[in-house]
Amino acid sequence: MPRSPAPRATTTKPSGPPIGLIGAVVAFVVAVIAVLVYLAVRGDGLEATGSADTLPSGGGLVVNPDAPDDAVQVHVYEDFQCPFCGLLERSAGEGLFAAADTGDIELTYTFMSFLDPVSDDQSSSRAANAALCANDAGVFADWHAAAFAAQPEEGIGYPDAALTGFAEQAGLAGEELDAFTTCVSEQTYAAYVTDMQEAANQAGVSGTPTVEINGERLDNDELTRLQADPSSLTEIVEANQ
Amino acid sequence: MRPRLLDLVGLLARLLLGGVLLVAGWLKITDLTGSVQSVVAYDLFPYAVSQLIGSTLPVLELALGLLLALGLFTRVSAALGAGLMLVFVAGIASAWARGRSIDCGCFGTGGFVQPDQTAYLPEILRDLGLAAAGGWLAARPHTLASLDSLLRRGRAP
Numbered sequence: 579m580p581r582s583p584a585p586r587a588t589t590t591k592p593s594g595p596p597i598g599l600i601g602a603v604v605a606f607v608v609a610v611i612a613v614l615v616y617l618a619v620r621g622d623g624l625e626a627t628g629s630a631d632t633l634p635s636g637g638g639l640v641v642n643p644d645a646p647d648d649a650v651q652v653h654v655y656e657d658f659q660c661p662f663c664g665l666l667e668r669s670a671g672e673g674l675f676a677a678a679d680t681g682d683i684e685l686t687y688t689f690m691s692f693l694d695p696v697s698d699d700q701s702s703s704r705a706a707n708a709a710l711c712a713n714d715a716g717v718f719a720d721w722h723a724a725a726f727a728a729q730p731e732e733g734i735g736y737p738d739a740a741l742t743g744f745a746e747q748a749g750l751a752g753e754e755l756d757a758f759t760t761c762v763s764e765q766t767y768a769a770y771v772t773d774m775q776e777a778a779n780q781a782g783v784s785g786t787p788t789v790e791i792n793g794e795r796l797d798n799d800e801l802t803r804l805q806a807d808p809s810s811l812t813e814i815v816e817a818n819q
Numbered sequence: 820m821r822p823r824l825l826d827l828v829g830l831l832a833r834l835l836l837g838g839v840l841l842v843a844g845w846l847k848i849t850d851l852t853g854s855v856q857s858v859v860a861y862d863l864f865p866y867a868v869s870q871l872i873g874s875t876l877p878v879l880e881l882a883l884g885l886l887l888a889l890g891l892f893t894r895v896s897a898a899l900g901a902g903l904m905l906v907f908v909a910g911i912a913s914a915w916a917r918g919r920s921i922d923c924g925c926f927g928t929g930g931f932v933q934p935d936q937t938a939y940l941p942e943i944l945r946d947l948g949l950a951a952a953g954g955w956l957a958a959r960p961h962t963l964a965s966l967d968s969l970l971r972r973g974r975a976p
Contacts, residue, residue, distance in 0.1 A: 613875075620874075692856045784859040
């Protein structure tokens with residue numbers, strides 16, 4: 579319905595809304611969207627529950643929670659899709675888990691997922707979730723070793739079948755394997771995986787691999803040595819404890 | 820130069836700065852985890868502030884990019900865009916000066932790179948060039964094919 583004609587006397591006024599009003603509306607809409615995005619990213623804090631041996635508040639998975647109190651604290655931050663994490667694990671992984679077994683160190687892993695976008699299927703998050711499923715099944719160490727031994731080139735990702743295959747390699751079968759497969763396909767620990775990423779960022783970790791020994795971060799040279807020479811582990815742990 | 824040619828230069832400056840902002844904003848807003856982490860990697864702010872910047876910066880970039888592409892509020896958008904580029908230059912220079920080995924994260928996930936793979940100087944020069952495009956538009960916002968001209972034309976007298 580056309581409106582009744584406006585009085586002629588207003589012809590000197592511009593037609594349409596004033597430019598200032600348009601500008602204010604644009605600025606308001608942008609501000610509202612920014613606030614919404616911020617609130618979505620901020621989420622609901624670090625409240626999610628992880629698998630059997632995870633620390634609260636996205637603090638990561640403890641490989642050997644029964645370690646003695648005086649064990650050296652070793653905290654590894656990695657993303658299952660990060661090539662240098664693969665180098666590190668294939669070099670120093672065995673030594674780390676052996677030292678955890680003897681109780682020389684208490685080994686903690688935080689699985690980050692910032693490399694999700696390099697694959698089509700959020701492989702970093704899905705592999706991190708599967709690692710926690712493996713913890714519940716009691717085969718984390720073997721699952722983790724199998725995953726990094728077969729790490730695909732960056733961007734190819736881990737299909738669910740591969741994540742389940744590592745569990746079979748780790749010795750799961752029957753009902754245990756079924757439970758693991760369900761945990762993987764339902765992404766049971768997705769919220770905790772998000773919390774691990776956020777907790778790592780809060781701790782200032784913005785790249786992987788990052789290794790902390792008693793809270794001190796290894797420098798680039800030490801990481802490079804660990805990635806190239808498995809025997810450097812003992813010396814580096816001693817030097818930093 | 821004739822005004823029409825200067826208007827064309829303005830259009831190109833608008834599309835350049837606006838286009839880069841749109842691409843940068845889009846790559847970040849589709850990967851907000853990476854965007855937040857890229858800000859964390861600068862090690863300049865407490866986490867809560869990095870999170871605020873990492874999540875709202877992409878929205879700001881997209882908005883300024885869209886306004887510049889359309890030529891709406893060209894002077895203000897270009898001035899803000901140029902200011903943003905200068906802030907980025909300061910951030911990159913600070914990372915460089917502190918000897919951090921990071922990617923600027925300008926187009927999505929940044930974070931650590933090998934020390935021999937940093938590209939601080941090209942990143943700074945690129946952002947200075949974009950700031951110059953914004954400065955040109957702030958000084959001379961009249962451009963070809965802009966909503967600003969349409970808005971003005973629709974008004975009496």
